[in-house]
Every structure is written in structure tokens, then in C-alpha cells.
Amino acid sequence: MAPVVRKIIEILAYLVMLVLVLIYFTGNGLFIYEEF
Amino acid sequence: MWYLNMSSLLAIAGMAIVLGLTRFWPQNKRILLLVFNLCFIGVYSQKLAVFYIAYTLLNYAAFVWLAWLKTARFPSFLALIAANVACVTVLRLFAMDVWQHPWFDAVITLGLIYNVLKVIDALYFAYFIGKDAVVPIIDYANYVLFVPTFTSGPILKFRDFMADAKQPCRVDAQAAETSVKRIILGLFKKIVLVTWMTDLFDRVGAMELTTLHSLFLMVWFYILIYFDFSGYSDIAIGFGRLMGYNIPENFKRPFLSPTLTQYWRNWHATLGDWFRDHIFTFAARKNPSRLTAAGLSLLIMLLIGLWHGFSWLYVAWGLYHGLLMAGENLLSQSLVNKRKVSKAYFYGRCLLTQAFVTLAVIVYCPDQEMVLKIYRGLLHLPFL
Numbered sequence: 001m002a003p004v005v006r007k008i009i010e011i012l013a014y015l016v017m018l019v020l021v022l023i024y025f026t027g028n029g030l031f032i033y034e035e036f
Numbered sequence: 037m038w039y040l041n042m043s044s045l046l047a048i049a050g051m052a053i054v055l056g057l058t059r060f061w062p063q064n065k066r067i068l069l070l071v072f073n074l075c076f077i078g079v080y081s082q083k084l085a086v087f088y089i090a091y092t093l094l095n096y097a098a099f100v101w102l103a104w105l106k107t108a109r110f111p112s113f114l115a116l117i118a119a120n121v122a123c124v125t126v127l128r129l130f131a132m133d134v135w136q137h138p139w140f141d142a143v144i145t146l147g148l149i150y151n152v153l154k155v156i157d158a159l160y161f162a163y164f165i166g167k168d169a170v171v172p173i174i175d176y177a178n179y180v181l182f183v184p185t186f187t188s189g190p191i192l193k194f195r196d197f198m199a200d201a202k203q204p205c206r207v208d209a210q211a212a213e214t215s216v217k218r219i220i221l222g223l224f225k226k227i228v229l230v231t232w233m234t235d236l237f238d239r240v241g242a243m244e245l246t247t248l249h250s251l252f253l254m255v256w257f258y259i260l261i262y263f264d265f266s267g268y269s270d271i272a273i274g275f276g277r278l279m280g281y282n283i284p285e286n287f288k289r290p291f292l293s294p295t296l297t298q299y300w301r302n303w304h305a306t307l308g309d310w311f312r313d314h315i316f317t318f319a320a321r322k323n324p325s326r327l328t329a330a331g332l333s334l335l336i337m338l339l340i341g342l343w344h345g346f347s348w349l350y351v352a353w354g355l356y357h358g359l360l361m362a363g364e365n366l367l368s369q370s371l372v373n374k375r376k377v378s379k380a381y382f383y384g385r386c387l388l389t390q391a392f393v394t395l396a397v398i399v400y401c402p403d404q405e406m407v408l409k410i411y412r413g414l415l416h417l418p419f420l
């Protein structure tokens with residue numbers, strides 16, 4: 001049971017991250033190292 | 037930055053899917069990737085594509101010539117490296133508007149400081165392996181133009197890339213899952229965390245700064261740039277692996293480095309490895325004296341400073357790191373083995389290393405006025 005629960009939590013965590021990425025995605029970001 | 041553009045992300049993801057669908061064609065990633073790399077760069081900027089095609093062809097010719105050369109190999113090897121360094125230097129001066137010409141602008145310097153290191157690594161390969169260094173031009177071009185790492189690394193190793201090129205792109209379900217998770221994590225760091233952290237950094241930075249403000253900004257910026265750069269590396273590693281190439285790790289628990297020497301093996305590890313392999317090991321060979329090691333450490337950190345940018349702040353940053361590392365070498369303190377010292381000593385050394393790094397890491401901030409403001413604020417003690 002524990003591995004299944006762990007997998008569900010992991011999937012949820014990555015889904016939350018993905019949703020936040022889509023919310024914050026502007027297409028205008030700049031990677032800081034490109035300014036060198 | 038092409039990872040932060042939706043069309044680019046979809047194009048790279050689409051290419052990974054195409055490679056997955058053509059997994060039973062042994063040449064899939066070599067041929068399809070070259071077409072993809074050229075098209076991607078061409079769509080981004082035709083000028084960039086023309087420059088990189090010429091740059092790749094010239095360097096491939098130099099690679100083959102050096103591999104077959106029988107006499108005056110060493111001076112030729114050095115001359116080819118010098119020519120590459122001179123090319124980058126001149127183009128960067130054009131990009132900085134020190135010199136001006138309508139053909140040259142900042143676009144063609146995109147990724148150049150990374151790609152020149154890759155090209156030099158290939159020259160080392162040709163020099164040491166000689167005429168057995170047979171590499172097809174298609175693999176050489178993919179090495180230089182590889183889209184996932186093109187703009188900002190991690191810096192690929194020529195030998196490893198060529199070994200991967202011999203294998204068809206066959207990504208199994210587990211590797212695909214790991215890579216996709218890595219990409220999501222990287223995007224989360226890069227797009228969400230860095231956005232939140234930059235907002236607070238800008239707000240505090242706009243205030244009149246005291247010592248505490250400056251110290252906060254230094255620590256905050258250190259964490260911010262870690263998420264920024266490690267997030268980028270996560271995305272590049274994830275996409276690279278989906279395309280059938282093992283991309284080296286750039287961050288190997290850098291906050292648990294007990295000395296600066298070890299720190300530079302764990303933070304932006306591919307850069308530290310490149311300078312250690314191509315300058316330190318090449319010049320010092322085996323068992324260098326403490327004085328030689330110290331001198332080379334100082335030279336390497338100055339070069340890394342200049343590699344980051346042609347400014348006095350980066351020269352000062354390189355000198356600072358170089359002198360600290362030279363001190364570690366002279367005092368035989370460059371390596372600490374966790375198993376041979378107490379926990380308190382080990383973590384104390386890690387803390388000291390982080391303190392040294394934090395004091396100078398703000399130099400990476402693109403706004404030089406802000407850097408100077410933070411250093412001035414550091415001296416602005418509350419009781420003065």
C-alpha cells in the first residue's frame with residue numbers, strides 16, 4: 001500500500017508544480033547566465 | 037532563452053517524441069537531430085545559423101587537420117585554441133559595443149562561451165588521440181549545435197558525446213519518466229521559484245540598504261541563482277536524456293562542500309571540471325607542488341572570472357576565489373575527507389566555504405549598480 005500512496009503523492013506534487021509553471025509561464029523570462 | 041518560449045518547448049518536446057517513434061532506426065538521433073538542431077537555430081536567428089554553420093565547419097576542419105598532423109603538433113594545437121579564444125574575445129567586444137559593425141551583434145555570441153569550451157575539448161581529443169580520432173562530421177555538428185545545452189550548458193564532454201552518438205535513441209519508460217520529472221522540476225525552479233524570489237529581491241533592493249539588508253540580499257541572491265541555474269540544468273539534462281544523450285550533472289550538492297576546491301567540483305561542476313582537465317591537469321601533470329597548484333588555481337579562477345564577463349567586478353571575483361584557493365593549496369587544506377574528520381569539523385568547514393562564496397556571489401547579478409549598492413550597504417552599519 002505504501003508504495004502506491006507514495007506514487008500518488010509524487011504524481012500530485014509534480015502536477016502542482018506543472019500547474020504553477022503554466023500559471024507563471026510568460027515566455028518572456030531570461031536565463032540569468034545569458035547576460036554574461 | 038529558448039526554454040522559456042512556448043514554441044521552443046513544444047519543438048524540443050516534439051523532437052523527443054519523434055525520436056521515440058523512430059527508436060528502431062539505428063541512425064535516428066544522429067540524422068534527425070542534426071536537421072532539428074539546424075532548423076531550430078535557423079528559426080531563432082538566420083544570422084546565428086549562418087555563423088554557427090561556418091564556425092562548426094571551420095572547427096571540424098581544424099579538428100581533422102590536427103588529428104592527421106605529423107609535425108609541429110603542439111604549436112598547431114596551441115594556435116588553434118588561441119584562434120578560438122581570440123574569435124570569442126573579438127565577438128564579445130562587438131557585443132559590448134566596444135567595436136561596432138552591422139554584421140556582428142549580441143545574437144551571434146549566444147552560447148558562444150559554452151560552445152568554445154566544447155570545441156577546445158574536441159581539439160584536445162584530436163591532439164592526444166591523433167589520427168585515430170575519427171569522428172563523422174554529423175556527430176561533430178550535433179555536438180556543437182546540440183539544442184538542449186546550446187545556450188548555457190552543461191558543458192558536454194566530447195568523448196562521452198561521441199560514445200553516446202554510436203547508440204540509437206532508445207528511451208525506455210523508466211528513463212522517460214525520470215526525464216519528464218526532471219524537466220517539470222527544472223521548469224518549476226526556473227519559472228515559479230525564481231519569479232517569486234526575484235520579486236522580493238527587487239523590492240528589498242529598491243530600499244535604502246543597511247548591513248542586514250545587504251546580507252539578506254546576498255544570501256537570497258545565492259539561493260535564487262542556484263534555483264535559476266540548477267533549474268536550467270535540470271531542463272537541459274531531462275531533454276538531453278530524452279534525445280538519447282547523457283548530459284553531465286552541473287550541481288552535485290554544492291552546499292556540502294568543505295573547501296572551495298571541492299565547491300568548484302560541485303557547483304557548475306562541468307565548468308570546474310573543464311578548467312581542471314584542460315588547464316590544471318594539462319599544465320601540472322601528476323603530483324604538482326603546492327606552489328604550482330596554488331599558482332594554477334589563481335590563474336584558473338581569474339580565467340573563469342573573465343569567462344563570465346569582461347568587467348572589473350569579474351576580475352575581482354576571480355582574484356578573490358583564486359587567492360582563497362591558492363591559500364587552501366599552500367596550506368594543504370584543499371581537500372577534506374568527510375570520513376576522516378568529525379561531523380562538527382566537516383559541517384563547520386562547509387559553513388565557512390558557503391560564507392566565502394556568499395560574500396562574492398552577488399557579482400553574478402546582471403545589474404552592476406545593484407551589486408555596488410549591496411556592497412556599499414554592507415558597510416552601512418545600523419549604529420553608524
